[in-house]
Amino acid sequence: MNLQAHDTGVATPHTSDLDSIVVRFAGDSGDGVQLLGSQFSQETALAGNSLATFPDFPAEIRAPTGTTYGVSAFQINFGSRLIKTAGDQPDVLVALNPAALMVNYKGLRKGGLVILDAGAFKDKDIKRAGFAVDPRLDGTLKEFRVMEIDISTQALEVAKPFGVSQKEALRTKNLWVLGLVSWMYDRELKSTMEYVSRKFGAEDPIGKANLAALNAGHAYGETHELSGDVAPVSMPSVKVEAGTYRLVSGAESLAWGLVAGAQLAGLEMVLASYPITPSSPILHILARLKQFGVTTFQAEDEIAACCAAIGASYGGKLGVTASSGPGIALKTEAIGLAIGTELPLVVVNTQRGGPSTGLPTKTEQSDLFLAVFGRNADAPMPVIASRAPGDCFDVAIEAVRLATKYMTPVMLLSDGYIANAAEPWRIPSMANYAPFNVQFRTDPEGFHPFLRDPKTLARVWAKPGTPGLMHRIGGIERDYNSGNISYDAANHQKMTDTRAAKINNIADDIPEQTVEVGETQGKLAVVGWGSTFGPINRAVFNMRAKGLDVSHIHIRHIWPLPRNLGTLLKSYEKVLVAEMNNGQMLQLLRGQYLVDAKGLLKVSGQPIKIAEVEDAIRSQLASA
Amino acid sequence: MNVQLPAEKLTPKDFASDQEVRWCPGCGDYAILKAMHKSLADMGVRPENTVFVSGIGCSSRFPYYMATYGFHTIHGRAPAIATGLKLARPELDIWMVTGDGDALSIGGNHLFHVLRRNVDINILLFNNEIYGLTKGQASPTSRIGQRSPSTPMGSVDSPAEACVFALGCNARFIARGIDVQAKELGELFSRARAHKGASFIEIIQNCIVYNDATFASFTEKAVAAEMQLHVKHGERMIFGKERNKGIRFNAQTFALEVAVMGENGVTEADILVHDEKNRVVAGLLAAMRPPQFPEVLGVIYCDPAPSYEAAVAAQDAAARAKGPGDLDKLMRAGNTWDVA
Numbered sequence: 035m036n037l038q039a040h041d042t043g044v045a046t047p048h049t050s051d052l053d054s055i056v057v058r059f060a061g062d063s064g065d066g067v068q069l070l071g072s073q074f075s076q077e078t079a080l081a082g083n084s085l086a087t088f089p090d091f092p093a094e095i096r097a098p099t100g101t102t103y104g105v106s107a108f109q110i111n112f113g114s115r116l117i118k119t120a121g122d123q124p125d126v127l128v129a130l131n132p133a134a135l136m137v138n139y140k141g142l143r144k145g146g147l148v149i150l151d152a153g154a155f156k157d158k159d160i161k162r163a164g165f166a167v168d169p170r171l172d173g174t175l176k177e178f179r180v181m182e183i184d185i186s187t188q189a190l191e192v193a194k195p196f197g198v199s200q201k202e203a204l205r206t207k208n209l210w211v212l213g214l215v216s217w218m219y220d221r222e223l224k225s226t227m228e229y230v231s232r233k234f235g236a237e238d239p240i241g242k243a244n245l246a247a248l249n250a251g252h253a254y255g256e257t258h259e260l261s262g263d264v265a266p267v268s269m270p271s272v273k274v275e276a277g278t279y280r281l282v283s284g285a286e287s288l289a290w291g292l293v294a295g296a297q298l299a300g301l302e303m304v305l306a307s308y309p310i311t312p313s314s315p316i317l318h319i320l321a322r323l324k325q326f327g328v329t330t331f332q333a334e335d336e337i338a339a340c341c342a343a344i345g346a347s348y349g350g351k352l353g354v355t356a357s358s359g360p361g362i363a364l365k366t367e368a369i370g371l372a373i374g375t376e377l378p379l380v381v382v383n384t385q386r387g388g389p390s391t392g393l394p395t396k397t398e399q400s401d402l403f404l405a406v407f408g409r410n411a412d413a414p415m416p417v418i419a420s421r422a423p424g425d426c427f428d429v430a431i432e433a434v435r436l437a438t439k440y441m442t443p444v445m446l447l448s449d450g451y452i453a454n455a456a457e458p459w460r461i462p463s464m465a466n467y468a469p470f471n472v473q474f475r476t477d478p479e480g481f482h483p484f485l486r487d488p489k490t491l492a493r494v495w496a497k498p499g500t501p502g503l504m505h506r507i508g509g510i511e512r513d514y515n516s517g518n519i520s521y522d523a524a525n526h527q528k529m530t531d532t533r534a535a536k537i538n539n540i541a542d543d544i545p546e547q548t549v550e551v552g553e554t555q556g557k558l559a560v561v562g563w564g565s566t567f568g569p570i571n572r573a574v575f576n577m578r579a580k581g582l583d584v585s586h587i588h589i590r591h592i593w594p595l596p597r598n599l600g601t602l603l604k605s606y607e608k609v610l611v612a613e614m615n616n617g618q619m620l621q622l623l624r625g626q627y628l629v630d631a632k633g634l635l636k637v638s639g640q641p642i643k644i645a646e647v648e649d650a651i652r653s654q655l656a657s658a
Numbered sequence: 659m660n661v662q663l664p665a666e667k668l669t670p671k672d673f674a675s676d677q678e679v680r681w682c683p684g685c686g687d688y689a690i691l692k693a694m695h696k697s698l699a700d701m702g703v704r705p706e707n708t709v710f711v712s713g714i715g716c717s718s719r720f721p722y723y724m725a726t727y728g729f730h731t732i733h734g735r736a737p738a739i740a741t742g743l744k745l746a747r748p749e750l751d752i753w754m755v756t757g758d759g760d761a762l763s764i765g766g767n768h769l770f771h772v773l774r775r776n777v778d779i780n781i782l783l784f785n786n787e788i789y790g791l792t793k794g795q796a797s798p799t800s801r802i803g804q805r806s807p808s809t810p811m812g813s814v815d816s817p818a819e820a821c822v823f824a825l826g827c828n829a830r831f832i833a834r835g836i837d838v839q840a841k842e843l844g845e846l847f848s849r850a851r852a853h854k855g856a857s858f859i860e861i862i863q864n865c866i867v868y869n870d871a872t873f874a875s876f877t878e879k880a881v882a883a884e885m886q887l888h889v890k891h892g893e894r895m896i897f898g899k900e901r902n903k904g905i906r907f908n909a910q911t912f913a914l915e916v917a918v919m920g921e922n923g924v925t926e927a928d929i930l931v932h933d934e935k936n937r938v939v940a941g942l943l944a945a946m947r948p949p950q951f952p953e954v955l956g957v958i959y960c961d962p963a964p965s966y967e968a969a970v971a972a973q974d975a976a977a978r979a980k981g982p983g984d985l986d987k988l989m990r991a992g993n994t995w996d997v998a
Contacts, residue, residue: 080995225993271997280994294985304746324977326985329745329970334771338738341731341768345711345742348729349750353742371732460997461989498727498743498750501706506675506722508730509714518677519722 054113055269056121057215060138061130062099063092063106066208071108072456073212073229077221078112079281079458082271085112086568088120088641089454093311093394100162105137112219114270118568120455122643127178128211130154130185132163139169144177149214151207153186183254185210192250193243202240206247213251220268223248275460282459284423284452285315288382291430292316293326294464295380296352298431299438300471302327304346305354306339308361311394312450313384316356340365340381347377348507350474350497352434356382358450359401360391366409372443373413373533375507376484376493379443380433384453385564387639396639397451399564400615405445406593406622412530414537416440417592419447421567424459426452429590431467438472439543440536441492447592449614451641452565478502484517490543491536540594547596551575552585555605558654561631562612563589563619566642570612573647584651589619600627610634610654612647670695673705675725681716686837686863687784691723693840697847698726708751711740713760716791717784717863720755734765737772740779741966748778748967751851758785758799762818766798773827775966776855780847783820783858784837786865787872794868806868820860821944821958825937831857832944832959836877837864842888842955849957855965862953876953887952889943891960894929897952904929905946907939914942916951934960 057074061067068089075087088109097104111121123143129135131154139148150170160168169175170182189210193203209230216223227245234241296303305328307317321330329346333339336357343353355365362383372379385401387393401408405417416436420429426448433446475481475494483505485494496503505517513520514528550567551574552559562570567588574586587602589595603609603623609631611620620633634650636642673695681687698708708726712718714733721728727750731739740754754772761769761783772779788806789795795808799820803812824832831853835843843861850857862873876885887897887905895905896919906917906928917924933939940959947953 076993080993082995082997274997276997278990278994278996280989280992290985290989293983297985302746304742306742323983323988324974325980326983326988327978329974331742331745331970333738333741334767337735338741338768338771341735341738342742342745344731345729345739345744346746348739349743349746351746353746367732368735375729461994464985498709498747499707501704504705504725504727506677506724506728506730508721508728509732510730 053115054111054117054121055126055219055267056109056111056124057126057128058107058109058124058138058141059128059130059211060105060107060134061208062097062133063094063104064096064099064205065106065130066205067091067106067108067130070208070212071110073226074215074221075110075456076225076229076281077216077223078110078219079279080225081221081269083112083114083269084117084272084274085110085458086117086120087111087456088451090640091395100131100133100159102133102137102163105134107134107138112269114272116272116274118572119641119644122645128215130207130211132160132165132169135169136163136165139175139178142178146178148175148178148180149211150180150182151185152182153184183214188250188254189247192246196239196243196246198239198243203243206244209244210247210251213248213253214255215251217252217255218267223252274458277460279458279460281456282424283315283454283456284420284426284448285384285454286319287424287459288420288426288430288446288448288453289316289319289323291427292320292354292380292434293323293328294427294467295431295434296327297464298467298469298471299352299434300469301350301352301438302329303352303354304329304331304343305356306331306333306342306346307356308333308336308339310336310358310361312386312453313356313358313361313382315453316382316384336361336364337368340368340379343379344368344372344377347372347379348375348498350495352378352380352438354380354382356384358384358386358394359388359404362401362404363408369415369443370409370411370413371509373409373415374509374512376441376533377443378437378441378495380430380437380446381443382446382448385447385449387637393639395450397449397565397641398614398637398639399447399449399566400618400637401447402563402592402615402618402622405447412534414534414593415443415445416537416540416594417445417447418590419564419592420452421564421588421590423452423455423457427462435470436540439470439492440490440540441495442537447564449565474500475503476500481505482515482517483507484512484514486532491532491539538594541597544591544594544596547587547589547599547602549602550586550588552578553583554585554602556585557583557606558608558610558651559585559587559603559606560610560612560647560651561587561589561603561619561623563592564613566612566614569642569644569647573644573651576644577648577651582651582655584655592619592622595626600629603627603629603631608632608654610650612642612650614642667702668699668705670699673698673725675723677722679723680719682867684866685716686786686865687717687720689837689840690782690784690843690861690863691720693843694724694847696840697844700844701848701851703751703851707749708753709743710753710755711736711743712755713757713765714791715757715760715789716865717755717757717782718760734760734763735768736760737765737768737779737781741772741775741777744777744779744967745970748971752779754779754781756781756783757790758783758787758797758820759789762798762820762823769823770827773824773829773856773858776828776830776963777967778855778965780850780857781859783860784863785820785860786863786869787817788865788869790865790868819945819947821858822941824858824860825941825944825959829858830855830959830961830963831957832940833858833957834860834862834953834955836862836873836955838877839955846957849960853960854962854968876948885948885952887954889932889954889956889958891932891934891957894926894931896926896929906930914946914951934958937961
């Protein structure tokens, strides 16, 4: 081990009060970095810390080893205070090869700690990563503290006796690192040991080798008496609301929320989907929940998936389809059919970078226009957005509620960051949710398929198999008074108006817009939606602590917008919309309310940083 | 499985909706509609347990004229919507009505998958070899040389063969009928409904406006006996005015050929007996088209296999056998911690 304490004068102290720390693990996409990160998150959650994670991986499953584009990373921010983002800048970077260092060292906090696998720094690896000379020798890392350990050899030596191949032995290095980092932050290894035993079986040599590597990494920390702020740090648990907690990813809580929504509606669910990154986990999770009255269908394409979900809804079940931008684009015609025939449908859009294939594994919020406006003709539908992994549960329930109550498709916006990230989540109790059971029409008296509830304007839902209610629906315009085909001009006007009014009326059935942090009026409101909640919230909180007059407004119901939002926005001198797109919510708010809002817009595939929001706040408040 | 209520026996009229039929006068669709009304009455089905799903095109207006449940959907996607409906409600009788453009052009992908999955849906493909509703463009079944607004110098693309396509998709029930042959159509409808799994019927249908008489070479009364081969399981494939022609297998060319009994030593024993379970012969029969061959009509292939929705339902049932899921329990499984 070689700990270089560069005395360059730039080394700032560690995080001031150690109430939070950001660790970034990086390596080849085959190094098991995601597993390393998620297990460390699990240990950290069980230790009672607040945390947020950011899995950041390439689209390639196994890119050529040692290349920068094959680098997979996992960032975790954890602490004894409430953590709202995965952190702007890592305090610690674990780089398992030169490419991982190349891609990530510039983001590290000055004075931060770099842990390198010296065993992976052979000349050809260094060249392949794009370093002209060894970055450990030429001052590249002079602003950081560097700890070199030959992790490869350490893992190899400890794993070999179990009779595993050289390749398998080397692959235990992620567990070795986990052992070391767990020692550094005083984490219990128990949950990881259980995980490894469960995955490989107690007697499997690979499992045993991995457990040995885990313990060896931990023991390395202990026996080498690592000093300074590499020495073990104990972080007190965060003060949070009482309850039972777990780690949850956005995909998990969203899938569970759909199940919960279907139960509350008294319906069975048919999820029809086509594989697409980063939406597929929803299909995988629900495919294992058949005992909850869920049927899953992997369709031949995105269009078929949406159509099959519509077919299921027509049959009296809850049709759900989940995809990502390119898939949603393909579904748009079918969504129009659901709007025209007024059938319930939940469309989940886990957004990613675009256009076209874009950045499949990177996050973005650029499908807002697609969600609100992206269909032929006047085809309104409700749109709601989740703000964090755990929040997906309630948002999914709300999507089901709106779809069934108003007989309409609903678009639920999540994103790649929310879907993959994990956070501690206070597990809800289903007893605390009020059911909203669907009432199917059974009475033939006076029946036609477009009879409407006078208040919600929702049409009746009559399912095939019901005697006396045989009827025909379809994509052709329907007569307001009978549901039969109608090409009548006045009728089309009336039906178009009715469809619009039905969706607009939902604004009466959703909460009024509140202010997350700050006042209902003042100099500046920072407006966000979706996964920018965390950085905006923290930034506004920080800036208010410094005495700045700024408030945070977070919009969950994207369409229709809350009734009071326009008035609220106009009570601030300035409005700043922070979002991960080129200004879509910004345009929507300007168009709806004629407010002179400005944008903090970012599409780098990475979440917006707290510091970026803080800078924007300062600059907005500094200018006249 | 339909619950048969002890209700009155329904008549063909009971299956006709109150909507005015809006196909062109003389359209072959009228005959098919009438055959369906009668056929459903004969089968004794209940209208509330019957659903017609269609795509877009002239044929796809069919559901509006049925007094059953009906869903007129979007172009090419009826198989996907019908599949979702069947997954949700396996007990319903689902009929899908489509055309050559709807099923083989824009919806070719979905037709392939509904057939290979073997979803228990009765698929009626009205083939008139033209786009009617969009005013007469060439369709994927139009023959080479077909002149149309989109092919003024004649179509140059090679036509799709509906029954050959279906067989290639591993459909387990393939039949062909003609719009005006009501009795035969009725039998095919009944066979299709009885067949568990995807049933595919190509219905030769005359478009009187844009492609009139395109099938006249085998549908005209004068030539029907010579140009139509009605196959029946277990019977020899004999046709012709004199009932002296038949289909035999030529072992040299590995192909079917027309043979005349009493000529060149051909006897009845040389004529193939139709075996609807024989997939290889079904392939040869499906590919036999006029004018070289008579048009093959009837059930060309029928060899049932487990249907998709039944397999899905079996998995769902197996998962539910241990009792319904408990969401509170599910969310608390694995690593959790309590905060006081």
